[in-house]
Amino acid sequence: MSLHSKVPPGELAEKWTNYRSSMPLVAPNNKRRLEVIVVGTGLAGASAAASLGELGYQVKCFTFHDSPRRAHSIAAQGGINAAKNYQNDGDSVYRLFYDTIKGGDYRSREANVHRLAEVSTDIIDQCVAQGVPFAREYGGLLANRSFGGVQVSRTFYARGQTGQQLLIGAYQALSRQINSGAVSMYNRHEMLDLVVVDGKARGIIARNLLTGKLERFAAHCVVLATGGYGNVYYLSTNAMCCNVTSAWRAVKRGAYMANPCFTQIHPTCIPVSGDYQSKLTLMSESLRNDGRVWVPKEKEDVDAIRNGNTRPEDLPEEKRDYYLERRYPAFGNLVPRDVASRAAKQACDEGKGVNQSGLAVFLDFADAIERYGRSEAKSQGLENPNNSDITKLGEGVVEAKYGNLFEMYEKITGDNPYKTPMMIYPAVHYTMGGLWVDYNLESNLPGLFVLGEANYSDHGANRLGASALMQGLADGYFVVPYTIGTFLSDEIRNPAISTDQRAFEEAEQATRDRLNKLISVKGNQTVEAFHRRLGLIMWEYCGMSRNADGLRKGQKMIQELREEYWNDVLVPGNADEFNPELEKAVRVADFMEMGEMMMEDALNRDESCGGHFREEYQTPEGEALRRDDEFTYVAAWEWVENADSVLHKEELTFENVELKTRSYK
Amino acid sequence: MQLTLKIWRQAPGNGQGKFENYNVVANEHMSFLEMLDVLNQDLIESGKDPVAFEHDCREGICGTCSMVINGRPHGPLQGTTVCQLHMRFFKDGDTITIEPWRAASFPIVKDLVVDRSSFDRIIQVGGYISVNTGQAPDGNAIPVERGEASKSMDAAACIGCGACVAACPNASAMLFVSAKVSHLALLPQGEVEDDKRVTAMVNQMDKEGFGNCSNVGACEAECPKEISIANIARLNRQYLRASLSGE
Numbered sequence: 084m085s086l087h088s089k090v091p092p093g094e095l096a097e098k099w100t101n102y103r104s105s106m107p108l109v110a111p112n113n114k115r116r117l118e119v120i121v122v123g124t125g126l127a128g129a130s131a132a133a134s135l136g137e138l139g140y141q142v143k144c145f146t147f148h149d150s151p152r153r154a155h156s157i158a159a160q161g162g163i164n165a166a167k168n169y170q171n172d173g174d175s176v177y178r179l180f181y182d183t184i185k186g187g188d189y190r191s192r193e194a195n196v197h198r199l200a201e202v203s204t205d206i207i208d209q210c211v212a213q214g215v216p217f218a219r220e221y222g223g224l225l226a227n228r229s230f231g232g233v234q235v236s237r238t239f240y241a242r243g244q245t246g247q248q249l250l251i252g253a254y255q256a257l258s259r260q261i262n263s264g265a266v267s268m269y270n271r272h273e274m275l276d277l278v279v280v281d282g283k284a285r286g287i288i289a290r291n292l293l294t295g296k297l298e299r300f301a302a303h304c305v306v307l308a309t310g311g312y313g314n315v316y317y318l319s320t321n322a323m324c325c326n327v328t329s330a331w332r333a334v335k336r337g338a339y340m341a342n343p344c345f346t347q348i349h350p351t352c353i354p355v356s357g358d359y360q361s362k363l364t365l366m367s368e369s370l371r372n373d374g375r376v377w378v379p380k381e382k383e384d385v386d387a388i389r390n391g392n393t394r395p396e397d398l399p400e401e402k403r404d405y406y407l408e409r410r411y412p413a414f415g416n417l418v419p420r421d422v423a424s425r426a427a428k429q430a431c432d433e434g435k436g437v438n439q440s441g442l443a444v445f446l447d448f449a450d451a452i453e454r455y456g457r458s459e460a461k462s463q464g465l466e467n468p469n470n471s472d473i474t475k476l477g478e479g480v481v482e483a484k485y486g487n488l489f490e491m492y493e494k495i496t497g498d499n500p501y502k503t504p505m506m507i508y509p510a511v512h513y514t515m516g517g518l519w520v521d522y523n524l525e526s527n528l529p530g531l532f533v534l535g536e537a538n539y540s541d542h543g544a545n546r547l548g549a550s551a552l553m554q555g556l557a558d559g560y561f562v563v564p565y566t567i568g569t570f571l572s573d574e575i576r577n578p579a580i581s582t583d584q585r586a587f588e589e590a591e592q593a594t595r596d597r598l599n600k601l602i603s604v605k606g607n608q609t610v611e612a613f614h615r616r617l618g619l620i621m622w623e624y625c626g627m628s629r630n631a632d633g634l635r636k637g638q639k640m641i642q643e644l645r646e647e648y649w650n651d652v653l654v655p656g657n658a659d660e661f662n663p664e665l666e667k668a669v670r671v672a673d674f675m676e677m678g679e680m681m682m683e684d685a686l687n688r689d690e691s692c693g694g695h696f697r698e699e700y701q702t703p704e705g706e707a708l709r710r711d712d713e714f715t716y717v718a719a720w721e722w723v724e725n726a727d728s729v730l731h732k733e734e735l736t737f738e739n740v741e742l743k744t745r746s747y748k
Numbered sequence: 749m750q751l752t753l754k755i756w757r758q759a760p761g762n763g764q765g766k767f768e769n770y771n772v773v774a775n776e777h778m779s780f781l782e783m784l785d786v787l788n789q790d791l792i793e794s795g796k797d798p799v800a801f802e803h804d805c806r807e808g809i810c811g812t813c814s815m816v817i818n819g820r821p822h823g824p825l826q827g828t829t830v831c832q833l834h835m836r837f838f839k840d841g842d843t844i845t846i847e848p849w850r851a852a853s854f855p856i857v858k859d860l861v862v863d864r865s866s867f868d869r870i871i872q873v874g875g876y877i878s879v880n881t882g883q884a885p886d887g888n889a890i891p892v893e894r895g896e897a898s899k900s901m902d903a904a905a906c907i908g909c910g911a912c913v914a915a916c917p918n919a920s921a922m923l924f925v926s927a928k929v930s931h932l933a934l935l936p937q938g939e940v941e942d943d944k945r946v947t948a949m950v951n952q953m954d955k956e957g958f959g960n961c962s963n964v965g966a967c968e969a970e971c972p973k974e975i976s977i978a979n980i981a982r983l984n985r986q987y988l989r990a991s992l993s994g995e
């Protein structure tokens with residue numbers, strides 16, 4: 084099957100406007116008769132469900148959480164990008180587009196990314212109107228900060244809780260539609276299968292998590308906004324319940340998975356402290372605005388710090404290697420995530436890691452505290468302030484900017500980052516890969532739309548900071564409410580879809596069999612134990628750097644693990660009751676298959692780009708070596724039962740930007 | 749460290765439950781929930797029913813985790829959710845009592861898991877600004893004074909966990925409701941619907957069976973986001989004004 088991106092014709096900057104004014108519409112009286120299922124209530128799902136409800140569609144919305152407000156989007160800290168150019172620093176829609184394409188290492192679709200940049204400004208307006216309490220300047224106008232990989236200040240934020248505030252805004256809009264009856268909300272319902280009738284996505288099978296009962300839901304089309312699959316690595320910054328099941332079930336029903344190997348490893352996370360660890364905590368990228376990354380130059384200083392004989396804050400300046408500033412003078416500590424993560428790994432591989440396990444580098448705020456302290460002293464008119472005054476004032480400024488992050492760090496580690504540098508290490512954070520979608524955000528399976536982190540669309544091989552929130556809300560508020568009409572305008576003659584059909588029956592039975600099979604193994608090892616092992620395999624062979632031998636080995640190990648899983652997993656309880664262990668068991672089974680597909684994709688992509696670093700393809704200086712002649716395509720994988728997955732290529736054409744080697748030097 | 753856990757166990761659909769004792773070996777770097785993970789792995793491996801508890805982000809922001817530890821919602825540490833609590837705050841040999849939120853409006857699902865959908869229903873009747881997608885003016889069209897914006901943000905920090913209800917001897921939801929009312933009322937965009945919002949939300953709160961507020965202040969003391977009780981005073985003023993104006 085060939086892949087049609089359905090990118091509309093015309094000039095890049097006019098495509099979306101022209102397309103919007105010419106696309107088929109659904110009249111209000113018809114909207115009332117059309118049903119849409121939205122799975123997920125994160126930024127993408129909640130904004131879509133609310134907006135579709137406002138337009139008059141009948142929406143059924145699902146989340147496995149106990150409330151739509153708990154979606155993983157809530158955890159985003161740093162901010163959301165928009166090309167408002169409120170700071171008058173030369174930002175524009177084009178620049179945001181360009182930064183995103185370049186940041187993604189030229190592996191995303193120009194037209195989608197440009198549209199994202201265009202609607203970014205509407206998102207901020209919408210959120211302000213909803214009451215999102217963004218940070219303000221003294222004059223009452225919106226404040227901005229800058230994020231990694233760019234040279235302008237275009238990130239809007241609400242303290243360190245931007246995701247929470249944006250999600251609460253979308254949740255409130257959704258609540259309003261629930262109240263009006265436009266949206267029926269199903270909490271604690273987990274989608275376990277997609278139902279395809281005559282080649283179109285027409286419904287889902289969901290498990291009522293309170294009762295364990297399997298329920299059928301039908302609609303004219305299905306929207307998945309179910310987030311990313313970073314937890315395939317077990318340890319990640321994602322919330323514990325994030326999973327790939329809904330996307331993976333769609334794959335098993337014929338949807339293609341695009342670029343699954345593109346994973347983002349975030350450079351600034353709290354390092355692993357022990358093997359009981361359940362998740363990793365992100366320290367927002369915004370910290371790199373003020374924090375300086377370093378390791379000691381000499382091995383003896385590394386050892387002294389590791390065994391506690393030297394305090395890092397006492398190590399003299401000339402004995403420190405600020406390796407990002409040294410290697411990338413133009414961007415310094417603000418290089419994109421993939422570059423920063425790899426550099427940290429290299430420093431640690433050279434033996435410079437600063438904690439017991441040798442897997443940590445410093446993020447130091449001492450200079451920022453002094454700089455801010457001096458300028459604050461000046462603005463308060465203090466004559467000859469002494470050092471402790473300066474430190475105090477500086478700490479005040481840093482606290483106002485990052486207070487809750489510093490507090491979080493101290494709660495977890497017991498160290499005070501105002502006084503001693505933070506220790507950080509890269510961790511799995513985000514998945515650029517996801518279900519393949521066209522310009523309408525519709526997958527190759529007609530009637531299946533995919534939004535937010537669950538699709539692969541806008542970030543190429545690497546996502547820039549503060550762009551996931553932007554994409555989730557763009558998809559949900561400003562793209563799918565229009566593009567869904569391209570499908571639904573052909574459905575107005577179709578009455579409500581019935582769940583009394585073979586396809587529903589078959590999907591329900593298949594799901595029941597799968598659950599019963601998991602329960603009936605009654606082996607010796609817990610789901611958690613298997614998940615941890617899967618995570619280690621993924622991290623070792625498909626993590627920050629990859630090579631062909633490792634990937635082959637990893638694939639084989641996963642196959643063996645899968646085999647073992649279905650013969651030795653121990654899931655307590657029954658399928659027809661509240662059973663959190665069974666929920667996990669289903670997810671881990673799907674993660675294993677997904678992990679294998681990620682390795683397959685990584686093996687196929689004989690180049691290094693963005694978050695995908697293949698050791699065989701690097702420059703003499705150890706930078707990523709892209710191979711545009713052969714790999715300027717999206718790899719969309721079709722699952723085939725009991726056989727190798729089939730690769731479909733969507734060639735990417737760049738008409739507006741020139742492919743360059745990314746340089747942040 | 750060796751610990752004895754006294755945990756509330758209650759089967760689904762059963763109005764009755766009881767405490768059971770468990771021994772667990774933990775270390776001080778673990779989070780409280782990781783300690784419970786260890787317990788659950790042991791239980792599962794020995795063929796027993798693991799303790800059901802809710803959690804997701806494990807970063808103190810999603811509001812999912814919810815348990816009363818030694819009589820205090822979210823445990824002993826000020827301004828901290830259970831998931832952010834680390835074992836270094838406990839000692840070898842401690843006995844720790846763990847219970848679910850207890851409030852009629854939060855029925856127990858199983859063990860430590862409760863149903864907090866009453867909170868969603870309170871928001872649904874009016875905890876929002878009525879604006880459709882695409883109707884918004886430019887973000888900078890309405891300047892918001894920095895101090896007011898910051899106060900609004902303080903109230904908006906509520907994570908909807910329900911600890912305030914669990915802490916309150918009357919099981920009142922006033923801190924939660926007042927946090928939402930204040931978040932929106934402190935912004936010019938939200939002010940327009942003030943009266944309607946406060947009336948609808950308070951009525952729904954009563955309908956859900958939450959108790960009355962008698963100014964005990966336990967909610968503020970236990971709130972992991974340190975939401976101020978001053979919000980309750982603001983709510984009361986608004987509610988009074990709305991009743992006088994006939995909303």
Ligand SMILES: Cc1cc2nc3c(=O)[nH]c(=O)nc-3n(C[C@H](O)[C@H](O)[C@H](O)COP(=O)(O)OP(=O)(O)OC[C@H]3O[C@@H](n4cnc5c(N)ncnc54)[C@H](O)[C@@H]3O)c2cc1C
Pocket residue numbers: 122123124125126127128145146147148151153154155156157158159160161162163245246272273274275308309310311320321322325326328329365512513534535536537548549550551552553555
């Ligand atoms: C710690 C952290 C910090 C971040 N900070 C930033 C930042 O500062 N800026 C930025 O731009 N991005 C940030 N990101 C990334 C960003 O938060 C996410 O990519 C984004 O929020 C994903 O939104 P989403 O709507 O696609 O999915 P999610 O928010 O993950 O929502 C998924 C939804 O789907 C539901 N769901 C999933 N599967 C099923 C199923 N089978 N059945 C029923 N329901 C299901 C879930 O219940 C949930 O409601 C951060 C990510 C992390 C981990």
Ligand code: SF4
Pocket residue numbers: 905906907908909910911912913923924927970971972973974975
């Ligand atoms: S007010 Fe505090 S305790 Fe109550 S729900 Fe909100 S965050 Fe939780």
Ligand code: FES
Pocket residue numbers: 802803804805806807808809810811812813829830831832
């Ligand atoms: S698990 Fe999210 S707040 Fe505790």
